Amino acid sequence: MTNEDSQEFEVFFKQNLVFRDVEYPDVSTFFRRIADLLEAKGYVQPTFYQAIAEREANYPTGLQTASVGVAIPHADPVNLKKPFISVVRPKDPIEFSPMGGSQNDPKVKASIIFVLGVTRDGLQVKVLQKLMAMLSDERLTKALLHAESDRRILEIIERFFIDTKASVS
Amino acid sequence: MAKIIVACGSGVATSQTVASKINKLLSEKKIKSAVEAVDIKSLDKFIKDADVYVSIVRTKKDYHIPVINGIAFLTGMGQDKEFEKLVDAIKKADAHKVR
Numbered sequence: 283m284t285n286e287d288s289q290e291f292e293v294f295f296k297q298n299l300v301f302r303d304v305e306y307p308d309v310s311t312f313f314r315r316i317a318d319l320l321e322a323k324g325y326v327q328p329t330f331y332q333a334i335a336e337r338e339a340n341y342p343t344g345l346q347t348a349s350v351g352v353a354i355p356h357a358d359p360v361n362l363k364k365p366f367i368s369v370v371r372p373k374d375p376i377e378f379s380p381m382g383g384s385q386n387d388p389k390v391k392a393s394i395i396f397v398l399g400v401t402r403d404g405l406q407v408k409v410l411q412k413l414m415a416m417l418s419d420e421r422l423t424k425a426l427l428h429a430e431s432d433r434r435i436l437e438i439i440e441r442f443f444i445d446t447k448a449s450v451s
Numbered sequence: 452m453a454k455i456i457v458a459c460g461s462g463v464a465t466s467q468t469v470a471s472k473i474n475k476l477l478s479e480k481k482i483k484s485a486v487e488a489v490d491i492k493s494l495d496k497f498i499k500d501a502d503v504y505v506s507i508v509r510t511k512k513d514y515h516i517p518v519i520n521g522i523a524f525l526t527g528m529g530q531d532k533e534f535e536k537l538v539d540a541i542k543k544a545d546a547h548k549v550r
Contacts, residue, residue, distance in 0.1 A: 382506065
C-alpha cells in the first residue's frame with residue numbers, strides 16, 4: 283500500500299523541479315521561464331511553451347480553495363517527454379484567470395502553482411485528487427507557503443501522498 | 452440510468468478527476484449513473500444523449516439540460532450544494548426515463 287503511493291509520488295515530484303521565491307512579472311513570463319527550464323531538463327518538447335500558454339488562455343486553471351489561491355496549468359500530453367509535476371511558489375502571487383471563467387472575471391492570486399506534466403495513464407486522476415485534497419487543508423497550505431527549502435516542500439507533499447489513500451474526498 | 456457528462460479542455464486531467472469524484476460520491480449514495488469525461492471539442496457529440504452536464508470550462512451555449520458547476524468537486528468549495536443539484540437532476544432524468 284505504502285509502496286504504491288510512494289511510487290506515485292516519485293513518478294511526478296523531483297527536487298530539481300521545485301522553484302521557490304522567484305519573481306515573475308506576469309503569467310506569460312512565468313510560462314516562458316518554466317517551459318525553458320523544463321525543456322532544458324528534458325521533460326518537455328519545444329512545443330510546450332506555446333501549448334501551455336494557449337491552453338491557459340482558452341481554459342484557465344486558477345482555483346481558489348478554502349485556504350489558498352492556486353493554479354494547475356497543463357498542456358496536451360503530446361508536448362511532454364516524461365511525466366512530472368513542477369511545484370512553484372512565486373515570491374509574489376501570480377494572477378491566473380479562474381477555471382471555468384474568462385479573462386474578464388476577477389483573477390485568482392496563485393501563491394502555489396503546480397505545473398502538471400501528466401498523461402492519460404490513470405495516475406493523473408489519483409495525483410490531482412490528492413493535490414486538491416492537500417490544497418483544501420489550511421494547515422498543509424500554510425506549511426507549503428512557509429517551507430524554507432525545496433526539500434521541505436517535497437517532504438510535506440510526500441507525507442500527505444503516503445498517508446492519504448487515493449480515495450480522499 | 453442517467454448519463455452525466457464532464458468536460459474540460461483536454462479531457463485528461465480535470466474532467467477525469469471530477470468524474471472520478473462524482474462517481475465516488477454517487478456510489479456512496481447508491482445512485483447508479485454513467486459518468487463520462489470528455490474534451491470540450493467533443494462535447495457537442497456526447498451531450499446529445501446526456502442528462503446532466505458538469506461544466507469545468509466556460510460555455511455560452513444552452514444545452515437544454517441541467518448544468519452543474521464541476522469546479523466545486525475539485526476544490527470542495529460549494530460541493531455539497533452542487534452535489535445536491537446533481538442528485539436532483541439525476542432523479543428527474545431517471546423518473547422521465549421510466550415513464
